[in-house]
Amino acid sequence: MEFILNELIQQVMTARATRKPVLIRGGGTKEFYGEHVVSGQSADTAVLDMSDYVGIVNYQPSELVMTARAGSLLSDIEATLAEQHQMLAFEPPRLGARSTLGGCVASGLSGPRRMAAGGLRDFILGAKLLDSTGSVLNFGGEVMKNVAGYDVSRLLAGSLGIFGPLLEISVKVVPKPEQEMTLQLDLSESQALDALNGWRGLPLPISASAWEHDEQTGTGVLRLRLSGSQAAIKQSKARLGGQEVLSSVAKAYWTSLRDQTHRFFQQQPLWRVAVPPTTPVLNMGSTLIEWNGGLRWLAQQADPQTLREQVAALGGHATLYRYRDKLDDLPVFHPLHPGLQAIQWRLKQEFDPMGIFNPRRLFRDF
Numbered sequence: 001m002e003f004i005l006n007e008l009i010q011q012v013m014t015a016r017a018t019r020k021p022v023l024i025r026g027g028g029t030k031e032f033y034g035e036h037v038v039s040g041q042s043a044d045t046a047v048l049d050m051s052d053y054v055g056i057v058n059y060q061p062s063e064l065v066m067t068a069r070a071g072s073l074l075s076d077i078e079a080t081l082a083e084q085h086q087m088l089a090f091e092p093p094r095l096g097a098r099s100t101l102g103g104c105v106a107s108g109l110s111g112p113r114r115m116a117a118g119g120l121r122d123f124i125l126g127a128k129l130l131d132s133t134g135s136v137l138n139f140g141g142e143v144m145k146n147v148a149g150y151d152v153s154r155l156l157a158g159s160l161g162i163f164g165p166l167l168e169i170s171v172k173v174v175p176k177p178e179q180e181m182t183l184q185l186d187l188s189e190s191q192a193l194d195a196l197n198g199w200r201g202l203p204l205p206i207s208a209s210a211w212e213h214d215e216q217t218g219t220g221v222l223r224l225r226l227s228g229s230q231a232a233i234k235q236s237k238a239r240l241g242g243q244e245v246l247s248s249v250a251k252a253y254w255t256s257l258r259d260q261t262h263r264f265f266q267q268q269p270l271w272r273v274a275v276p277p278t279t280p281v282l283n284m285g286s287t288l289i290e291w292n293g294g295l296r297w298l299a300q301q302a303d304p305q306t307l308r309e310q311v312a313a314l315g316g317h318a319t320l321y322r323y324r325d326k327l328d329d330l331p332v333f334h335p336l337h338p339g340l341q342a343i344q345w346r347l348k349q350e351f352d353p354m355g356i357f358n359p360r361r362l363f364r365d366f
Contacts, residue, residue, distance in 0.1 A: 001069065004053050005136075008165070013134040015046040015356055022356045024161040026050045026071055027098030030107050032322060034160050034361045035332050048165055050102055056080060057168060065125065067170040070102025077101055081173055089117035089174040094259045102166045108158025111258040112208035112225070115291035117174070120157055126170040127153040129163065132352045136167060155347065161358040162366070163351040177207070177227035182250035183242035185222045187211070189281050189289070192222040196292045197278055204236050210257055211289040212264065225254060257290065264288045267299035269323040271307065275316030282310070297321075304330055331364060341365075 015022045023037065025047055053071040060066075061084040068077055074094050081087050091111030092104040105127075110119045126140030129152075140153035156166060187195060192211040199206065205228035214221045224240065226233045237244070245253070256262040267286070275282075277293040284307065288297040301307050304320065304327075311318045317334035320326060336344065341363075348355070348366050355366055 001053065001055060005167070008048060008050075008053065008130060008167075009134040009136075011046060011048055012130060012132065012165075012356075015048075016132050016134075016354055019354065020044060020046045020356065021359050022046045022048050024048045024050065024106075024165045024358055026100035026103040026106075027073070027096065029094075029096035029099045030103050033107055033109075035364060037359070037361055050165055051098075051100065053167065058170075061086060064173050064175075065170060066173055067126070067168055068101050069168055070100060070105075070166040072101045073097075074099045074101055074104055082176075085176050086173045087176050088123070088171065090114055090120045090123055091117075091258050092120060101169055105157050105166060105169050106159060106161050112210065112254055112290060115209065115294060116207045116227075121154045123172045124154050124157055124169065125172055127156050128167040128169075129156065129351070130165045130167055132164060132354050132356055137351075140170065160362045162348060162362045164357050179228065179230050179233055180207070180250075181226045181233050181237065181247075182245040182253070183224045183226065183237060183240055184245050185224070185240075185242035186217075186219050187222045188220045189213075189287065192220060192289070193280060193293050195222065199240070200277065200292060202239075204240070205232050206236075206292075208254060208257075209290065209292050210253075213286075223250075223253065225250070262288075264297060264299065265322070267322075269299075269301060269326070270321045271298040271301055272319040272321040273298055273307075273311055273316060274318075275311060275314050279314050279316070284310075308334060333362065336363075 012022065021044070023045060050071040053069045055072060056066065056068045056077070058067040059080065064086070066077070066081070074092065075097065078088065091113040093109050093111055105120065105124065108120055124140070126138070129137045129139065131137055140151065156163060189211060196209060205226050206224050207227035208225040209222065211220060211222045223245070224242070226236050273296040274294060275296060277291070279293065282296060282298070284298050284301065286299040289295070290297070298307070308318050319334060320330065320332045344363065345366065359366065
């Protein structure tokens with residue numbers, strides 16, 4: 001791996017010297033996400049391929065910590081964890097067989113279990129970053145109590161590579177639940193949100209929730225995944241009611257949400273809207289709801305400006321998640337507050353003053 005790292009460093013230094021933009025690429029499963037940029041076919045653009053920089057550097061099951069290189073396949077990471085009956089609690093979307101750990105962290109996306117376990121950023125303990133001078137920078141560590149200095153490693157989550165390529169990531173892992181069960185309840189959208197709000201303060205082992213309109217029955221369906229001990233799940237089932245879903249069917253359903261193979265995700269444009277979970281029905285058309293009401297997927301929105309204004313007024317933000325084309329003046333990500341924008345700019349200047357890494361992928365200004 002030392003040879004591959006040296007090659008990556010040399011490519012970055014060459015791009016810096018020639019002022020070429022550098023497109024960071026892993027498995028290529030998330031190229032749709034963010035602002036669409038040039039593909040790297042141009043002679044004026046360099047592609048930094050991270051897919052060969054692979055391998056688990058350190059894994060201590062008893063310490064619930066794993067460190068792996070950025071190009072490592074997510075499937076390999078999870079297979080190794082499964083051997084010890086452990087997992088990544090935030091259930092990152094895999095989006096394809098070539099999905100890598102680096103791409104997972106760079107996108108910052110979490111799956112169905114996020115509402116119960118926390119987001120990806122909460123599980124990042126440390127990271128190594130290659131900056132535009134060819135230097136390898138170390139942030140954080142491999143222990144959960146490491147709080148020395150500014151926690152840059154977590155800021156790298158969701159940065160889409162604009163500060164530089166991730167080389168290694170240390171993550172906290174968790175044991176797999178003893179047992180899981182999925183319940184299905186026929187509820188309208190407003191009924192489902194009211195129920196989720198009522199259950200939020202109760203000691204119920206709900207690890208995932210999803211509401212959608214069932215086109216076959218014409219009714220709304222709320223699915224709840226319970227995770228924990230057999231006794232806790234049995235008691236919760238009696239309290240929540242609903243119909244138990246066959247285990248194989250339930251597993252396929254939650255996998256389709258996690259990996260976004262569910263039919264709802266095939267629609268374009270598709271908006272990813274984060275709002276406070278107590279937010280009532282948005283009345284903005286076709287909707288899929290996750291995270292106890294905190295994540296609303298909206299399809300076929302014709303007026304992006306109105307959507308963002310309404311969501312911002314509710315204390316949320318809206319991302320144009322999937323699209324074929326869009327207006328040039330429409331940013332993919334919800335515009336940041338000027339103060340936060342200034343912080344992002346200063347970080348970009350610190351790590352990549354030449355502006356060569358993934359230019360305009362996250363923000364169109366840099």
